[in-house]
Amino acid sequence: MKKALLFLSLVSAPALAGEGKWTPQQVLELNPAELKKQGLQVPPQRLWDPKRGTGLLAGTVNVGGCSGAFISELGLVITNHHCAFPIIQEHSTPERDLISQGFLARSREEELPGKGARIQVPRAFTDVTGQMLAAVPAGADDLARHKALERKEKELIAECEKRPATRCIVSRFEGGLRFTLIDSVELTDSRLVYAPPRSVGEYGGEVDNWMWPRHTGDFAILRAYVAPDGSAAPYNAQNVPYKAEFFFPLATQGVKPDDFVMVLGYPGTTFRALLADEMAERQARYYPRVIDVYGEIIRILEAAGEKDPAGKIAVASNLKGLHNRHKNAGGQIAGLKRGHIVDKQRAAEEAVVAWARTRPAFAGALEARTGLLALREEGAKSFEHDLLLDTLAFSAKSTALSTRLARLSRERVKPDLEREPEFMDRELPRLKDWLEREQKNFFAPADKQVLLSLVRRAQALGEGERITAIDRYFGPVYSEKETAAKIEALYAGTKVLDLAERQKMAGETEAQLRARQDPLLDLGFALAAEIAVLKEARDRRSGANLRLRPEWRRAFLAHAGKPVAPDANGSLRVTFAKVKGYAPRDGILYTPQTTLAGVLEKNTGATPYDVPEKVLRAAEAQRFGAWKDARLKDVPVNFLSDADTTGGNSGSPTVNGKGQLVGVNFDRVWENVANDFGYNPDVARNVNVDVRYVLWLLDQVEDADALLRELGVRKGPQAKESR
């Protein structure tokens, strides 16, 4: 790709730029002169003031697993369209189809409350490493170590959540080298203010997903509300807008190539602290199997949807998720190969090993590494069994629902702190939502086919990897006809797939459920028993990991001799970047910005390229308003930067050196998904909605007067009735 350098500045800036999802605390430890040189115009303390719990990062919120940002004093939050989708869907009816048409509240009264839209605002980060480690009894074996740490975590959370409207987590860094208690305010009344039509918010659909160039307006605007006294409260008509202590002003001038930007948010999970062998296993076994298994399920759901329009709607949401993971798995394999990530990790690892050999203080790291390698080998033995059991408990709705009901009945009888985390009281509302929500995703003919496929796979497992529950119910040898007949009987004889009955079951004891003699429930109990065994093995390996990985990482970090950003773990981070394109392949350069002209260029009038009429009119008439970029001579739509993002960064504010919002992160490029294993500056690019596209839509397409005034973009007195 070297030749690309002749044409575009594609070289990654040195030092901090690009690589690294820094924690709030780390930002304060980075070299401020270097940050300034790269383009940060505010002091690093403006990002995060740990004493007051405020700064740019306090304006960065968690929206149900996505990221988001306050953009007005009165609680307006911008996030991705796909993150706000549940609220949009909740209010859509065939008569008033907000999904297709989009939605704009022209006054505060018109804003639409969303049942499940919870917004968490970060408040404090407390190091609890000492308390966590002290909780492990001397001489504890690996299982006991895991359990002690899990227990302590639960206690810390319970204590923390005694404060009203508070949501806490204990985040693990570097495999357990540090633990941080993170305390957030949870705002439970948030309302939909603006959503573009789906054909703007999802323009390009599955085809463009992960693929530059993109032309998607993947954003929506919510508003957080609180009780009149300012405390967090569920929906109430008397509630008032949340007064955001920090919000991001919009950078109406936008960005240009090579501009400095930061992406703030809640990246989910990355794997950069894995050993080379662990990465290699994911590359060689895990992702190919994901492609295999999910690929087959995708074919089944698509074929079933072809034959039945109602079925097509039912499987749509699952298909979307499956496609996403399937495409991602392909990208991981390609990117690991392209970036030579395993080889690089191995070289880095060997350097640490050589370095540690001469330093007695790090002798433990070498043993720890050997231990981790042995642990991987042990886990590899039951790889196929474990993956298939997980899939049974997740991908066929029948076994997923019955297994969860079985586990719930067994867990609920335990004291809260002794339950598996997902069955603790604080999680039960989410579990109940799920039991209900899955009804509309259920389509029996497709689900039977999926189960058939998984049973066939189970019956093909080798000795020592058998799934007993499947063997018992379906016999050890696959016969399509026989298995299909047994599946028919299973579905015919169960009440689990009936929503009302299932909701009843969620309140019943194990004895009551057993007494139902429901064949699917019985299969669920049998699978649950095996899941419990698997879970114990995993807990034991987790305990071993918690013992070994910190030792290894301590040496790794000491050897690095400079700040190293830890793997993503769902906690708040910031990444520093530049706006820049890249060379995906020899002979091709991707420019870092796309425009309205490109939206029109892709328009076919049919999904996923069906530009809504009102957008088409404004774009074709070149009604650009104030949002035309002088150099592009058009309204910018999306842009790339080399920020270090991953899943969970969806909806992240992308801001300039002054802390003004220039965009909303919504995707990575396909060449960059293996970024989860290692940052490759040649292709590490995240995709952002340009704030000028947001403003152009609100201004030239929607004429969203009140909203634009609140955002400080339209001047003049605000209309009385809309404030």
Added chain:
Amino acid sequence: MKKALLFLSLVSAPALAGEGKWTPQQVLELNPAELKKQGLQVPPQRLWDPKRGTGLLAGTVNVGGCSGAFISELGLVITNHHCAFPIIQEHSTPERDLISQGFLARSREEELPGKGARIQVPRAFTDVTGQMLAAVPAGADDLARHKALERKEKELIAECEKRPATRCIVSRFEGGLRFTLIDSVELTDSRLVYAPPRSVGEYGGEVDNWMWPRHTGDFAILRAYVAPDGSAAPYNAQNVPYKAEFFFPLATQGVKPDDFVMVLGYPGTTFRALLADEMAERQARYYPRVIDVYGEIIRILEAAGEKDPAGKIAVASNLKGLHNRHKNAGGQIAGLKRGHIVDKQRAAEEAVVAWARTRPAFAGALEARTGLLALREEGAKSFEHDLLLDTLAFSAKSTALSTRLARLSRERVKPDLEREPEFMDRELPRLKDWLEREQKNFFAPADKQVLLSLVRRAQALGEGERITAIDRYFGPVYSEKETAAKIEALYAGTKVLDLAERQKMAGETEAQLRARQDPLLDLGFALAAEIAVLKEARDRRSGANLRLRPEWRRAFLAHAGKPVAPDANGSLRVTFAKVKGYAPRDGILYTPQTTLAGVLEKNTGATPYDVPEKVLRAAEAQRFGAWKDARLKDVPVNFLSDADTTGGNSGSPTVNGKGQLVGVNFDRVWENVANDFGYNPDVARNVNVDVRYVLWLLDQVEDADALLRELGVRKGPQAKESR
């Protein structure tokens, strides 16, 4: 696409650059100062000296419908791999598979003579407009006009070809405004010197065809031989290398972006002199129907090949051609739309109309235009019938062969000058080659399906467009079962599909053929009769065109007031260009050069991306030799320029301002196929093999010592035995 300009110089240079396939004579009429400014470093007279019939253009040869160039004093010719393919194929056996392995003659004795490899060297261009027009009798109707001009053309050719080893054509320019007699020497002993393995010469196959970025070594090297006295002669062991009066030295320094280049060669057919309505008809009816009909045939051949490995080989060559035309048709439609070519043509036309209205001298042009529009409407009436009849006479081997045999028997009894041109004595050797060659492309199960599809289409034609021969044999109404049974009977009862019998038939009279009572021959005679009727209608329209189009074009050219390059017609042309990339879509730039790294990047080890082992070894070891581009830091493989090319330019020499060979043209980009209707500088790009890739292969991969010495690239004494 405007934004692209910020990054790459994509603006077309003014005036001569890019647009225009100039005739040798026109080159001398262009502004020499402008040519020099653009980069031509030799005087325009060096391109073509009409008195001596020499210059750069005399080094540009026609190789069986492709272009090619002399590159050594001793008759070495470089052209495309796909143009030399018949010779390569001729010498390939399962034991010595030159197609897969490639071929290098290490001495002159090893060079392989090719049966059908004819090389034509241009000698003279004579204006015969006066003689042609004088041949049309006063008061001739349109059919008589066509016939008189055709007859005169044949006479001029016959007279011209009385000289030994001479091949002549009369080329029509601007629809008959000018006629030029072109006289070439035909060298009939040419031998294969070097061909790369197919996986170099066709790297990327159908997938990459028309698609930048390309990484294809689409070239081969032949040598022309003559009798010891220097006269052209068929193969004879005593023959000696042809002494080329002009040849192109290789530019070992290659090209870089924005360099001036010229592409010389024999572009086939373009349609820029069509009226807007004529173009619109091609866009709206012709190309969509090509996609429809060829798309179905492609599906049939692919499905048949799936089931039978021998069948797959038999249909491969046809499939390649069909895919090419099918993809081309899609590109024509997309490019006509993207370039707004019809609208532009209409605007240009209207300007001429307005201009001519006030100029009595051009009053005839307005009437001529009206006449052409009426002619188009008349032709449109039988569009479906005509296209299907053509397809029957071409795409099903059974009807193609039998129709041709029938026509041959009827034509051969006429005096040579009265026959249809393709059945004149001078063409019979080619026709006989074809009758033989089609045997290996024949695969009965696929051919039956193709015929079934065409019969179904014929039976669906409307009143007044029926094909009587089909109605008579198959009945007027389609029934799959019945039609299939009749086709089975047709194939079972015929001897046309037997090579030996067919060759006999080619010598028989109509009476003998009729006496055979061969059902497929009978169908062939019935179709031939309808083709004769169609041909007469077309001849009449051709006569009308010859009457009307020159009038219209005379006004068009006068209005332009500057040199306008005529449509391509298979005659020798030159186009001036710059090396440059382009922006195919919003957010993407194509850089103008590709490299060995890109070859490796695409390599999957499987067709069409299976880099040969020896190439892989040299590329992976970065054994670049002297062929590394300092800026790309790699060996360049292909490059783009904005030359104005079309089919027939395959194998064209691409040369720098000094007349040195920098590449070999082999393709256009997909966005540019509608270039046949109008030059769109944003996307008009042709694709060239970089001469440094040629030299790298010969040097670092093949160690072709003798060849490199002859090309003046390796120094030192030439080895005795290889000269």
